[in-house]
Amino acid sequence: MRILNTLLLGLCIAAPAWAADDAAIAPFSSAGVGDPPAAWKFASLPNKTPTKFAVVEMGGAKVLKVTAEDSYGNLVHAMRVKVSDQATLAWRWRVDKLIEEADLRLRTGEDAAAKVCVSFGFDANKLNLGERAKLSLARTSTGEDVPTETLCYVWDNKLPADTALVSVFTKRIRFIVLQSGSAKLGQWVSERRNLAADHQRMFKDESEGNVSDVVAVAIGADADNTHGRSLAYVGDLTLKP
Numbered sequence: 001m002r003i004l005n006t007l008l009l010g011l012c013i014a015a016p017a018w019a020a021d022d023a024a025i026a027p028f029s030s031a032g033v034g035d036p037p038a039a040w041k042f043a044s045l046p047n048k049t050p051t052k053f054a055v056v057e058m059g060g061a062k063v064l065k066v067t068a069e070d071s072y073g074n075l076v077h078a079m080r081v082k083v084s085d086q087a088t089l090a091w092r093w094r095v096d097k098l099i100e101e102a103d104l105r106l107r108t109g110e111d112a113a114a115k116v117c118v119s120f121g122f123d124a125n126k127l128n129l130g131e132r133a134k135l136s137l138a139r140t141s142t143g144e145d146v147p148t149e150t151l152c153y154v155w156d157n158k159l160p161a162d163t164a165l166v167s168v169f170t171k172r173i174r175f176i177v178l179q180s181g182s183a184k185l186g187q188w189v190s191e192r193r194n195l196a197a198d199h200q201r202m203f204k205d206e207s208e209g210n211v212s213d214v215v216a217v218a219i220g221a222d223a224d225n226t227h228g229r230s231l232a233y234v235g236d237l238t239l240k241p
Helices: 002-010 129-142 195-207
Strands: 040-043 052-058 061-069 074-081 088-097 112-120 149-156 164-166 173-180 189-194 214-222 229-234 238-240
Touching (some): 088 112, 112 195, 189 195, 214 229
Parallel strands (some): 149 173
Antiparallel strands (some): 040 074, 052 061, 061 229, 074 214, 088 189, 088 229, 088 238, 112 149, 112 214, 164 173
């Protein structure tokens, strides 16, 4: 069921225990070539071809290579961080191959060549009955503490930059398009986002002006809906609360 795919973005958030306000995100730049650092956990679903994640050396620096080929998967880093008004998430990324048929507005096209996502620990009891039921289904099916709110920044193939939309599969995931199209294909692009501002923009309908703790960050790419292929690279993520 595709709704479980989208709800399971934070599949491993209950994996390592993190101290409150620990904003350290294990860097790729100091890791060895090959498997990502141990703090990053792969999350997917049974019977899905896994998206591939590997630390590679490029231009004298180590970065994460993300390859999707008719596949689904996320690399998830658990944490617990209180978010201030000035909290920022920063990273750099590069897309070398977009998914031509991707379209976040359609169930048959909700794929992306590169996503950087943040999950928030919003109190599920404040959600309506229907949303609570969907979360309960996902948690029962997986045995994992699926996050209640996830915001994904996307490098899309067609939607204009700054497009904001809710996942066609679940309100628990919402997207902001940061980069679009092929104009910057093969180039490194640096991003810096104010998490409180973006959270309020995307979840103001249920947050009542409050921003919950960050419980995970994730990097993803998926091409299972379009049966396409993509190639991207992501540098270190830094979170300053």
